[in-house]
Amino acid sequence: MQLEKDTLQIVVVGGGSVGLLYAARLARSGQAVTIVTRSSLQSNQLMQNGLCYQQLDGEKSVVSIVAQPIEMGLPHADVYLLSVKQTDLPDLLPPLKDLPAKARVVALQNGMGHQELLAQILPQRQCFFAINTEGARRLSATEVMHTGSGLLRMGPWESGMQADAVMQAFVDALQEAGVNAQLEASIKPYAWRKLMANALINPLTALFDIPNGALLENPQTLQLMRELFLEASAVASAHGQKMKETDWQEIVTICRNTSRNLSSMLQDVKRQKQTEVEAINGYLVKRGREAGIPTPLHDVLLRLVLLKTDVGIGKEGGDRK
Numbered sequence: 001m002q003l004e005k006d007t008l009q010i011v012v013v014g015g016g017s018v019g020l021l022y023a024a025r026l027a028r029s030g031q032a033v034t035i036v037t038r039s040s041l042q043s044n045q046l047m048q049n050g051l052c053y054q055q056l057d058g059e060k061s062v063v064s065i066v067a068q069p070i071e072m073g074l075p076h077a078d079v080y081l082l083s084v085k086q087t088d089l090p091d092l093l094p095p096l097k098d099l100p101a102k103a104r105v106v107a108l109q110n111g112m113g114h115q116e117l118l119a120q121i122l123p124q125r126q127c128f129f130a131i132n133t134e135g136a137r138r139l140s141a142t143e144v145m146h147t148g149s150g151l152l153r154m155g156p157w158e159s160g161m162q163a164d165a166v167m168q169a170f171v172d173a174l175q176e177a178g179v180n181a182q183l184e185a186s187i188k189p190y191a192w193r194k195l196m197a198n199a200l201i202n203p204l205t206a207l208f209d210i211p212n213g214a215l216l217e218n219p220q221t222l223q224l225m226r227e228l229f230l231e232a233s234a235v236a237s238a239h240g241q242k243m244k245e246t247d248w249q250e251i252v253t254i255c256r257n258t259s260r261n262l263s264s265m266l267q268d269v270k271r272q273k274q275t276e277v278e279a280i281n282g283y284l285v286k287r288g289r290e291a292g293i294p295t296p297l298h299d300v301l302l303r304l305v306l307l308k309t310d311v312g313i314g315k316e317g318g319d320r321k
């Protein structure tokens, strides 16, 4: 099947940091994008005011955007980019279940668990995954800031699938929009490596209330990250994912490239929202237990982040009015 880029209909589900970032960039380059938001307040504001996008160099532009609330269901599209948190994915299963067979769903969550969840309702050929190392921060319902450069890798969970024309057209559209997007034969190894990065960066930044780059400035945090890496590597290895020294260096590079970014977990803590720590450090603890590998450091981070959100330490007014 040949699909023209300019006929591609894209729906971004979730008007948060990452959803607004990709919607803005795609819409700005002339792609047909609709944002599906949780609230009708946000979709109305986006339709009325447009979406203000602040580039990495600080330059701002306002992009016209089509938006609608999830209560209207999912509009027709070729590709659905799911940019909600792991914790919000279960709510999307009913509308996703009804999508036509030719639609492609791309799940962009950090952490693990989403693959098993989506496999319950969608056939493998419709399900794709994205690993995102770009940093984004939602400043308000209609404003987003690009806070760190990175890559957007997409592909099926495991290899063995044939090339997909819709996904290729989506990658082309993203590249045209200036996004460093690429198609991979299998996302699983990247998902494990991103899991490791998030398990090191996110809880520490959330607990100490610091941007990603600050982790590299202190030898104590760097040492702690290194020990967390070794602990998580043992778990990954027991599940067929052998980590190398270059994987550690890659995590340091992510930290450096997104140095100004407040990690998604820190943003959640500040807004007193449920974090993804259970899908990140909690996943490593669980898989470690299954394999008989102790993960005391990740277990402590898991408990501390849960405690922090439970007692509301770190609350900020936020923009969710």
Ligand SMILES: NC(=O)C1=CN([C@@H]2O[C@H](COP(=O)(O)OP(=O)(O)OC[C@H]3O[C@@H](n4cnc5c(N)ncnc54)[C@H](OP(=O)(O)O)[C@@H]3O)[C@@H](O)[C@H]2O)C=CC1
Pocket: 013, 014, 015, 016, 017, 018, 019, 036, 037, 038, 039, 070, 083, 084, 085, 086, 088, 091, 092, 108, 109, 110, 111, 132, 133, 134, 135, 136, 137, 138, 261, 263, 264, 276, 320
């Ligand atoms: N922020 C970052 O820099 C990065 C984030 N990620 C990952 O990307 C994913 C998204 O993160 P991020 O954008 O930061 O998260 P946000 O919390 O900023 O955004 C998620 C958005 O999804 C919306 N949402 C929730 N449920 C629904 C629903 N049922 N229908 C429609 N919209 C819904 C939320 O609405 P509401 O606003 O009403 O709560 C929110 O706007 C996460 O898995 C994160 O870990 C990955 C790399 C970098």
Ligand SMILES: CC(C)(CO)C(=O)C(=O)O
Pocket: 110, 132, 133, 134, 135, 197, 198, 201, 202, 212, 254, 258, 261, 262, 263, 264, 265
């Ligand atoms: C890449 C990184 C670490 C950017 O902050 C991220 O994935 C997140 O914040 O969840």
